[in-house]
Amino acid sequence: MSRLMIEARVNGETVTALADPRDTLLDLLRDRLGLTGTKEGCGNGNCGSCTVLVDGEPVNACLMFAVEAPGREILTVEGLSRNGELTDLQRNLADSGGTQCGFCTPGIVLSATALLARNAAPSEADIRLAIAGNLCRCTGYDKIVRAIALTAEQRRR
């Protein structure tokens, strides 16, 4: 099967890549575009490690074909920082124990980014629901939840 040329908007830039039609968006990002910050933990939408934002909404990149990407605005963890400057959410997660092994972390960063964009004052339950699609095996979630809540609180100040 011949490869397809895919042109997509990723992290604010127009990118092109040759892809196999069977490639998922995750394959496109990791293997064709070298954006390895998005992780593959299960390949079936059951862990959330590959969460990216598609038109602002969290999506499992493993559950979307690369050929569906054109016309969508895709944001990965690499697209969050500007000129090497991390977002406040990223800093809070890093500085308060919200990341341990780090494998689920990019997905959690994006799920939480989407939450804070639509809810400036999330409750603990809101936060837990927003990251319920992101499995973390190291932290027990506690410090992640607190870092997200702290970020919301700091932004409201």
Next chain:
Amino acid sequence: MRSGRLCGSLGRNVIAEDRDAKMDPFAYHRPESLADACERLGREGARILAGGTDLIPQLREARRRATHIVDVKLLPGCAAIAAGDDGGLVIGAAVPASVVARHPEILARYPALAAAAGMIGSLQVQNRATLGGNICNAAPSADAVPPLLVFDAQVTVSGRSGERRMPLEDVFAGPGRTNLEPGEVLTTIHLPPQAARSASHYLRFTPRREMDIAVVGVAARVACGADGLVSEARIALASVAPTPIRARGAEAALIGRGLDEGAIAEAARAAMAEARPISDTRASAEYRRALVEVLARRALAHCRDRLDEAFAGRAE
């Protein structure tokens, strides 16, 4: 090898033959007209892609095969929610579950459907999974289907020879199988208007709070007359039969009665008797039957509370 999906379950066990399987190469199409879509869907090995949350894992594990993938997300009407001619609501088959879950009119008039759409998979999955996909994947555990059944939903199916409209219940042929013909695509879902004095609810049981498949799902809708007695009742069940089913005996047990504890308990027991579940890795048949009784009772009690609130509101 099967790894499970979030949108529905066909209850299939891991089978060894799947292990070495591969995803076949396929051609991808994104038609913008129904005629084009139906023509492409008529080809050998064609499959519909909507949200992809079931299809992609199925293809990867070779539980389904495809040589043509037809993306229906750009088809006219498939991505919109609109008022129906009858005062009801028309939901495009490719509308994502997250849109359904947050839609003000669905929240107000069809709350059981909004609740169910908000339970499918995770938020990430809800942002992709569609109502049409949830129906056509034909999993017994599809969360959105019991609410659609209790709202007497109809669906429009388009094919090369034109359109047909059918009750949702008639779509299902068995686990993973529908009565749609090759070349047909489900385009819209029609919800009739609701009686003024009515309430609905969907409850499901899962061992985890999120990211899980319904061990049992129960949707209930009750409408009452001015006398406060039940004039119309619908109860539908997920994960207890080869397809989502209506529990008609349970519905009949409510008609003409007040929605009191006795009537609710009787209907819940009737629903349990109508369930014919299997045992699999998620639960035994016996446990599923027990849950049907519990969830039916709780869903009906929730409807009663909503109706009581409505009456109280009117009295003021």
Next chain:
Amino acid sequence: MDAPAPSIGQSLPRVDGRDRVAGRALYPADMQRPNMAHARILRSPHAHAVIRAVDTSRAEALEGVFAVVTAADFPEIPLGTMIPMGETGADMWMVSLINMARGKVFWVGQPVAAVAARDPHVAQAALALIAVEYEVLEPAPDMDSAMREGAPVLHEHVVTKGVAPAAQAPSNICSRTLIERGAVDEALARSPARASVSVVVDTAHQGYIEPQAMLAEVSADGFATVWTSTQGQFTTELMIARMLDRPLSKLKVVPMEVGGAFGGKILIHGEAVAVRLAEKCGRPVRLVFGRDEVLQGGSGPTMGVAIGIDVAAEADGRLTAISGTYHVDAGALPGLSPSLLMQASAALYQVENLRLEGFDVVTNKPRTEAYRGPGGIQGAFAMEQAMDELCLRLGMDPLEFRRRNAAVTGSTMPIGTPFPSIGLTNILDAVAAHPCWTEPLEPGPRPRGRGLALGYWRGTSMTSACHITIGGDGRPVVTMGAVDISGTRTSMTQVAADQFGLAPEDVHVQTGDSKSVGYSDGAAGSRVARTMAAAIVEASEEVLDQLRVRAAGLLQAEAEQVAYANGVFRLQGGSAITLAELMQETISSGAVVGRGTSTKLPFGVEVGAHVCDVEVDEETGQVTILRYTAFQDVGRALNPSAIEGQIQGSVVQGLGWALTEGYDYDAEGRLRNASLLDYRLPTALDVPPIDCVIIETPVPGVPYGLRGVGEVPIVPVAACVANAVARAVGVRTRRMPMTPERLLAAMRARLSRDA
């Protein structure tokens, strides 16, 4: 120069945290090498079968396939080929069969062949072209079927060790272990209060989110480099070398970031296969597991058990006897000793009469591997429930019961030796004073209960090594032989900063590959922070000794007259030179290298007590954890935030196994829930915030008095929940996980008994 703020005891953010949140931390699956090929493994569809023939010719002929390997590509390793790994060594026969089956397959998912190809799609397609002829044998997928009369025998050469008279016939019961003192039967018979609990615990998985991944490259000159996700670069190097008969001088293992391990990344699971493929095709080869492979046969889950406990006490609550029978399900390959878990389960109680008997049983399932205090949670699930039942019989407060029977420093351990320093009574005092225990449990809409359970884990010490060099600006660089799976770089930055009296940002700590630092054992057994701290202390002293000589030369004094503190060498009452100035002056005067090793550090035994409140839905059997508090003695808290993170993560892992995680095999030995959908790790919505109470009872003879931290906080969890459930609804499932269905069945069984 002013003294910096003390770094020990501070919650320093992870020194590698920002790379993680930026998505820049590199795991092996993120690696690319020029001309790289992609590997896939063909796995057995049968739980027990003889391999009659493997034909790879059609796969080799597929366009884009570069190499195919089978057992024929590896030297045969006889049983009992031990390598020095861990406290008891590891049998390379066992390790090799985990990586590639030979002659027979013992579990579904065992590797049978592997392919390297142009891309993953081609590699996957090639697997379907490999023809394997199997003679399918009857499997023994669980301990009952493996131990029954006439069971299919997995290994003809295995007879039960540790029985008298010596066994003759081959058996699936590989060994018997006995720990005994006093007269247990007599004590059980005469004691006024007695309780029995027997439990069955399902096999469970460590659940790390990063599947196994590795990249192997063999240079044209024959030097192999393996980038992998491992708990130990040196032990991995040993295993790869032995499996390939490759000299260590021709092999290097580079440990990458590890996306969770918890014991499951100690053994190799394909690294040697990737090297062999790379040799055969002359390209770098990347092998990344799918989640289904991780769960079914590609990696070892941890052992299921069947345990029966009898305990007895005097009317005043003084424990008189503990008797336990432990069957552990090792999976398909023998060699899993139940001794540590037996000891751990009984360790925290002083008792005169003790008998613990354990059996290592093989079944047609993946060879089980370590998981966070291996066996600890299973043993505690039985023992702590038995103790709780005894309290109910005695009508005694469970905390008071523990205080009366608590092991103390110097009391007799199960193996008969005196306890080293432990702080159990400090912990029990802390529980007694804490609101989680003193505040009454508020009634809710459904039954609620509060549970208490203790946990013990010995941990280990073994070998850790590091060296320290000093940069030209005076800043120390610590290269450790330890892989960082628990924030080691951060905590060791604190230790090194403390040793040099510098700020943490002036110290760099890195993990070396297997060719750039001295041998260290793997990151396992709650050992790394304690032993690496000791190594850093030693290396820092050696560096400062070397520097004192240099400083003395510049200050025109004897080395003995030079004191060092906070970055400054100073003569008593006289002149001084900073570490930075000294290095600038003397950078060309020869290398400064300090070596540190730690080999026989005293154990830093871990003790914890957990309290939780639960609510039970009596109609569905669903348990909700309302509140959870974990008390733990850590000796000294190097980094309190990191310790809380370890405890919270452990507790949530324990809650997962307690309530929803367990392997479900069918009669043919196929896993029915080989996905993260049906193998249910807890989500953020399934667990409450976990409160941590850190207690510090230092260990003598260990730098900073450090204890192990990472393992014990999983040990009491399931028992704690079970005890809370029992107090809420009066039943115990005796099965783990305590799924809603199992709990509902237990409640209904009691109703029908009562009726």
